[in-house]
Amino acid sequence: MRSHGCQVVSETASGARPAKSYRGSRRRVRQVRLRGNGSWKLWLLVAWVVFLLCVVVPWMIRQSR
Numbered sequence: 001m002r003s004h005g006c007q008v009v010s011e012t013a014s015g016a017r018p019a020k021s022y023r024g025s026r027r028r029v030r031q032v033r034l035r036g037n038g039s040w041k042l043w044l045l046v047a048w049v050v051f052l053l054c055v056v057v058p059w060m061i062r063q064s065r
Helices: 026-030 040-063
Strands: 002-004 007-009
Touching: none
Parallel strands: none
Antiparallel strands: 002 007
16 A cells, blocks of 8 residues: 555555545544535525525415415
8 A cells, every 4th residue: 555645545456446535534524514615605595595485485375366
């Protein structure tokens, strides 16, 4: 087995699964939160969908009667 920087390369037979690459400690990966990672456009889309489901859809149902 050889080490190249952050990746571990396994010398196995062709067709075998390669070794997993190093992605950091589990604690650091677990600390990643949704806040700060989503763009404002994503939050705008979420707000629009909530508005449609809570306001527009019930209004359309009442208008069809």
